[in-house]
């Protein structure tokens with residue numbers, strides 16, 4: 001048996017400066033169990049290769065983020081930087097303020113990163129479209145079957161094609177296989193695959209967040225969402241009849 005952990009690798013953000021010129025920048029945390037250099041990540045020396053604890057929470061946060069610099073910053077602070085390219089980016093391309101921050105971070109021995117906010121929102125749109133397709137693919141009818149073959153094509157020829165399967169040595173000496181996703185595209189497709197493999201995770205009919213179903217026909221993530229949905233429906237009926 002060959003089991004692959006579907007949780008993608010990521011860096012954590014310790015501090016992010018106020019966004020400027022369409023970039024969110026900061027330094028990567030270099031304490032704890034999170035790998036603190038690209039070498040660590042590639043060689044498997046990091047104690048914890050899977051900092052994204054729940055791919056579905058990560059997807060929900062990305063898809064539901066508003067396209068503002070504040071939300072970009074909050075998302076990165078909460079979830080870390082996924083893309084190794086964001087850390088290796090040539091600082092010469094950065095706007096002046098980010099470049100100065102970059103230089104200072106290097107001088108004190110920290111690992112800086114800079115993420116172009118427009119790239120993050122491009123990823124958000126892509127993730128939302130993939131999730132919509134994955135939801136359609138769950139239908140049992142012909143439309144569902146068509147969506148499934150489209151989804152397979154999109155995933156197999158997209159991010160999943162580029163993901164390598166690597167091994168790292170666990171503290172007990174066992175070899176643990178993991179999916180080495182290093183770009184946002186790859187991480188998104190890995191999370192979509194995780195979503196497809198878990199039919200019990202569904203979209204809340206009220207707030208659109210993903211949640212784990214505990215009862216067979218549950219459509220709301222919480223009682224609050226259920227009540228809100230019915231209140232809204234009632235108001236709409238009253239408005240229509242008025």
Ligand SMILES: [Zn+2]
Nearest residue numbers: 204207221225
């Ligand atoms: Zn909800």
